[in-house]
Amino acid sequence: MRPFMSFDVDIGHASHKGPRERNEDFAAALRAAPHEAGRGLIAAIADGVSAGGHGLVAAQTAVISLVNDFHAVPATWETTVALDRLLGAHNAWLVDHNRRRSGDASGLTTLTAVVLRGHTWTVAHVGDTRAWLLRGGECTQLTHDHAFDHPDLRSQLTRAIGLDDSLRIDFHQGELQIGDTLLLSSDGVHQVLKHAAMRELLGAAETAQQASERLVEAALAAGGRDNATALVVRVRGLDAGSLDDALLLGRQLPIPPRLKVGDTLDGYVITALVANTGVHRLVQARDAATRELVAIKTLHESRAGDPEERAMLAHEAWLGRTVTERDGQGFVRVREPRDPSAFYAVFDWHGGRTLEQLLEAGQAFSVEEIVQGTLAAARALGRLHRQRVVHRDVKPANLHLGDDGQWRLLDLGVAISGREPPAVRSLHAGTPSYMNPEQWEAGHAGADAASDLYALGVTLYRWLSGRLPYGEIEPFQLARYRRDPIAPSRLRPELPIWLDHVVLKAVARERQQRFETAEEFVLALERGASRPLAAPPATPLVARDPNALWKIAFAISLLFNMLLVVWLLFLPR
Template structure:
């Protein structure tokens, strides 16, 4: 899904001999629609007649290359890299011309993504936002030109003017009905903001752009007149940049009590206080439905890493919980006028597996298999999104009152868009972490499958396959897990082999994908998997052979010493 927009463009040379303005807009390519669209306008500076060359190459280069930048780049990073490269190229050509005239241009670029906009601006072209409230058009940019009346056409910044260019960036939210206007000085220099706003909202976007240019020329514009009108008629789902924007703009609420109201939600219960996060049950005053509100504890409200992780979790939840049977709790989009930083989830009554095990440490085989199938299917969906959960355990598996199992807490998940601090965090619960992570490897999809295997083993056996692992231990796995059928005779051999395969010490013996594990669970005894072979001692404890050799050496030396000292010669 992407922005739904109506775009109009009009440009006239006016009293000038040549039209040196240039503008355009490009949508994201197929398959990357979530990246939105980019529009840009440039006004070439007539130095030696090369203004059009500068404007055209700048706009076409930016529009052509923006969606070729990595999707993980934040819009300001992509724009800064591309504008800097174009400026360096123009500045270099200007130095080589030796009096043949410099190619300079202004630039205003607009990126619409998710439910936000990002503006990049150099020079005296302008961007305006017009809303249907009768107010004058609001300029989003500030001209880079001398303030003296006789020097207003002299720019203090331009693309190609110097080896380095300083770009102004502006970011904000977008609403349905917003109208953005990119204009050259031939338009905004001749029209007052209120007149510009009225014209921008007339007819279609194409009709509005033509009306703006005609009105500017009729008002005596002394330069080329160009207007690019973009009306937002539909919004994409929130993107990570939207969530990060809220992190910058909003603060977590203070500690809430039962009965407190925040943005239309009435707090009905305080569910959890971890010292890092607060979780509330609340009722939506509009729909009367129960929801869960998750926010940061005031003690951690100023931590930028925790704020970024909360934003990342909200964005991931929106991506993976679009279907009712996704296996994840649905996340609600935060209202545009939200007064504080929090995430809204559907509320589901029920219990986590950890709570279920407290009442009944060992689960019935049929219940375990049914749950494993649902969780493996949800993990498969998560991994197809390119996301690694990193903390699968009984406390994060929830059985709702509707009978569905769901995976909770994407707070430490990896998606490729998380911050560096979250990526480097050694997340997860030690007893459920696969051995490779203790040896320095990064968590991946296999880590989630191993953790699910440990969870199933614990649920069936009432104990962990490798025992409790403490964070400060080296976590070397010195023995293979005991077969489940030796602990519980009612566990069928096919399930025993499946779980032991999932928690095998050697990663090559485990399931490679969640789909493979799901298929094995669904086939059951019809096509059982083979039991993993015993892990050689050298793999379980590489130092064991040296220890054995040392012990034999000590014994032999002791016998030799005894023979030399005490036995007759």
């Protein structure tokens, strides 16, 4: 079993212009901030192509934009998707920039980037810069040059950033191991030094910086006539696992045995049995090292052999870690297990109760308390949606008030992130009474961010009034939506009218009348009476019942025919 360690790398960089007038190579590496270490590290090298003196600019802008923007994309994006979109956007910009320049004053560049994330390396490659992996004394070239295979045409690239509207990128991925050394080199290094010499220089150097300097010096000493650049990354410790790592552990590790109070699991002492759904077991435990309480979620032993359930729990744990790595407010933080002997997920423990439990117990809430709780939930949804995640099951049972007074959104088990297992994607997830009506219409694509906002609106309506806006909904029961909801203030007179307008907008029958984003929902609640929303219009009869016109026409026709019969049979002519 690979140990879970903090992400630890040694980085070295050296570059020299050689006999050229200017150095048109450029390289950089950037680690994610400590509070979002799960995003890993990105390193890139580019070799600008001299055309009117703009090769260096092309190389610099390509590397800087990629390195700076990579950690800003949604954390749920798969690594190759993020690299493809960022490089594609920069290529489009550079192509357009080149067209605006006069004459031959254009800038092209090669680029090779490597991302270390979790226990995986990913390489993106365009041109004739290269990526290498040194492992166990063997040095392997990870990329293939995009240049003509002829001695007189080797400087002629077949692919480059800024060359064409369509950018084709090579992607390569593999497992990362402690002790690996990755090298990014420009052709001024690898076209001069032999493979064996590079392997020896990489392996003999004590530090990454020393290795990069020795490679550049050796290339120039061997008669190199081009810019020479080397960027070296040595892996000394692995980061927390990625989704692929979590899925792998979910397949390989056994399910824990049925746990009892007093049992120990990897340093966690079981202190209480919390829930058994028949699919999952949830227990409270105390971390023997920190003395903190945690919640441990495992699969029920009857589901131990179900690969889909294993994949769903792995996705839930990974998604929880990803969502909370930058800002855990509004969610329950997921912890990385320490060298686990079994497959399970570990969450922070928060005492308290869900909104469903509080409402069933008759808990009374003031208007201010309800608004603040809804604001917390809406902000949490906003953070999810900005990472392209849809919760799909927002309801009072998944809104938790902790003993610390903080509201948190629970249960990402059916959330979709774009990387969820097929079993999650195929679920028609959600609670019917909290699902927007268009989900029951034929041909609808399924839940999206708007579905979460509607569900929060239904939650707010019930919180305020004690009722559901359209009553209990059964699947595909569209007849329930043929009346507009009653304003909550008619059921609870102490509610302000501005809050009526907010909640009725949130649960409007027509999608285009609802809030478009969580931020819009938050703004309406924050402004309150100072800038109230307009009263929502009544839903037209035709919108509530598309067959209404036909029914009216039929009724008129029937009445006309009855009058005609009466006139023909009973009235004097």
